[in-house]
Each structure stands twice: as C-alpha cells, then as structure tokens.
Amino acid sequence: MSHASDDVVIYSPLNPKAPSGSGLLGCGADKVKGMARPSNVIEVKAEGGQGEHSAPYPRALVEFFIKAFTDPGDVVFDPFLGSASTMVAAMALGRSCFGMEISAGYCDVAVQRAQTFAKKPFLLAGSGATFEQVKLGRRLGQEDAIKEELEEILATGGTR
Numbered sequence: 001m002s003h004a005s006d007d008v009v010i011y012s013p014l015n016p017k018a019p020s021g022s023g024l025l026g027c028g029a030d031k032v033k034g035m036a037r038p039s040n041v042i043e044v045k046a047e048g049g050q051g052e053h054s055a056p057y058p059r060a061l062v063e064f065f066i067k068a069f070t071d072p073g074d075v076v077f078d079p080f081l082g083s084a085s086t087m088v089a090a091m092a093l094g095r096s097c098f099g100m101e102i103s104a105g106y107c108d109v110a111v112q113r114a115q116t117f118a119k120k121p122f123l124l125a126g127s128g129a130t131f132e133q134v135k136l137g138r139r140l141g142q143e144d145a146i147k148e149e150l151e152e153i154l155a156t157g158g159t160r
Contacts, residue, residue: 062089070095084110088117
C-alpha cells in the first residue's frame with residue numbers, strides 16, 4: 001500500500017551530505033518523485049486544544065514512537081517539552097515522563113495540559129507547592145522586581 005508523492009526522500013547511510021554519517025536524517029538529500037510507503041510515512045491528524053504553543057506535536061504521532069521504542073512502565077525523556085505532547089502520550093500509555101523546557105511560559109502550558117490530562121494537581125518537588133501557587137509566586141516576584149526598579153528610577157530622578 002502506497003501513494004504517489006513528489007516529496008520522497010531516499011535515506012541512505014551512503015548519503016555524503018548527511019553530517020552525522022547515518023543518512024537517516026535525509027540531510028541534503030534530494031526530493032524525488034516516487035511512492036511513499038507506510039513504512040516511511042506516518043499519517044496523523046493535527047489536534048487543537050494543546051495550549052498556547054505555536055507548533056504542538058499531535059499526541060498520536062508521539063504515541064507511535066513511544067509504542068515502538070518503549071514498554072509499559074518505561075521512562076520517556078523529552079528535552080524540549082513544549083506543550084507536553086510527549087508527557088501526555090507517555091501517561092496515556094502507562095509510561096513515566098520527564099521533560100525540560102527553557103521557556104517559563106511553555107512550562108506553564110505543559111504543566112497545565114499534563115494536570116488536565118491526569119485530572120490531579122502536580123506538586124513541586126521539595127516544597128509541595130501546587131502549580132497555581134508557583135505561578136502566583138512567580139508573578140508576585142515579577143511585580144516586586146518592577147516595583148523596586150520604579151522606586152530606584154524615582155529615587156535617582158529618572159537617571160540610571
């Protein structure tokens with residue numbers, strides 16, 4: 001079973017343009033007309049409602065890879081957590097998930113989405129604070145920093 005496509009990339013470990021030497025990334029590989037086969041095409045529907053993320057992965061796509069490469073009870077790691085598609089997929093499939101996200105805003109999106117899926121509040125390790133308490137504390141800290149900056153500007157007559 002396959003379908004015609006103008007965007008078939010031939011992956012080969014002999015691809016001299018692949019900097020990793022694996023050829024598996026298709027780096028610099030030319031796109032050709034050919035047959036796209038199920039073994040190299042994963043079709044999933046896009047989904048909405050994943051929070052305020054600009055490019056969320058559909059959960060079904062992440063589930064495909066989690067099922068393919070892990071067993072129930074395994075741990076999944078996502079170093080770019082984003083909207084928590086990986087975390088939610090892992091929880092749905094009986095895996096644990098750890099993730100990292102550099103953006104505080106996307107951390108909020110991820111935690112909110114994962115909490116909603118789990119139907120229970122997540123607690124901050126160490127303090128036991130809820131997500132809402134952490135978010136409020138962060139906001140108050142920002143407000144305090146702004147207030148201090150304004151007071152400093154006023155005290156120096158508007159010069160810094």
